Amino acid sequence: MSDNTSQTYTQNTIIVEKVDNQEQIETAFSIRRQVFVEEQNVSQERESMDDEEAVHYLATVNGLPAGAARYRKMEKGAKIERIAVLNTFRGQRIGEAILLKILDDLKNEAKIYLYAQVIATPFYIKNGFRQTDNYFLDAGIEHVEMDFIK
Secondary structure: OOOOOOOOOOOOOEEEEEOOOHHHHHHHHHHHHHHHHHHOOOOHHHHHOOHHHOEEEEEEEOOEEEEEEEEEEEOOEEEEEEEEEOHHHOOOOHHHHHHHHHHHHOOOOOOEEEEEEHHHHHHHHHOOEEEEEEEEEEOOEEEEEEEEOO
16 A cells, blocks of 8 residues: 655745835835834834835735835935834745845945844844944834944
């Protein structure tokens, strides 16, 4: 007798795109609202500050909205901001996919930096960032400035 048990392995398809239409931007903002406003108690006004001058990204997993982020061109360089992954998609490297896409898009920038929540610094260090000695509170959450090392 033979055992005809078969196993199916599925690979998640992660797609990270620059937002280019109103539906995508609303989805990206909804993800950020869930993560920052609802989970972390950041005010909606603080969370959405400067959105109009930013370039926005949306990450999907198998077609489902999963993560978002943005960057802004600042006086001292390109600043990556608001990387957010929905709770149900955490631990699947969505944040890393978003960060790598943005870094690729910014590869010609002289300086790339971000203000990381201190709890997330190992993630950024693993992806090429270095902590500075600039620690501060933002929206009641401890942050540190980090620079991308090319």
